[in-house]
Amino acid sequence: MPSRAQSFLSRDEEVGFGQSTAVWLVLVITRIIGRVIIRIDPGSATPIFEQLVRAVRTEVLAGRVAAGERLPAARDLADSLDVNAHTVLHAYQTLRDEGLIELRRGRGAVVTNAAADAEAVRDLAAGLVAAARESGLAADTVFAIIREEFDR
Structure with missing residues (x-):
């Protein structure tokens, strides 16, 4: 049955050698949904x-999913990935809480403009990291400063 989601499985095989030869299969599920790759x-x-969350966030922040673009319905994505629909809904709610998507009744999950705004923040973060390195500040110190600013 054709669907909007194309999918494939990739299997990485690793062979261990010791007293006896053993083979382990590591199953990694990869789905291509539109232009979004979810592993x-x-x-x-x-x-x-x-x-x-990480897969969708990466695709959105990289600009491979544009503002206003719809993500697959939670049920469709769950079926495609062979996971529970509540798992997908939990991920979508987390992305909503981060401001990356809006959940609209009847329209589903829609990517917000936050991704475009995030690019400007990424540039500022790069400058902050460069300044912190020049000053010899540890990453944990910089994270603490950022947390303090968010808490204001």
Whole structure:
């Protein structure tokens, strides 16, 4: 049955040698949804919803998904990735809380303009990191300063 989502599985095989030869299969699920590549590793210690958040966030911030573009319906994406729909909804809610998408009744998940705004912030962050390195400040110190500014 054709769907909007094209998918494929990639299997990475690793062979271990010792007293006896053993073969381990690591299953990594990769889905191409429109232009968005979502890679899920069910064996990872990272929860699946967080893997989804990271994958979508990366694609949005890289500009491969434009503002106003719709993400797949949660149920469709869940079916494509063979995960629970609540897992996808949890990921979408996290992305909404980050301001990267809006959840609209009847329209689903829509990418916001925040990605374009994030590019300007990324440039400022690069300058901040350069200044911190020049000053010899540790990353944890810079993160603490940023947290303080957010808490104001």
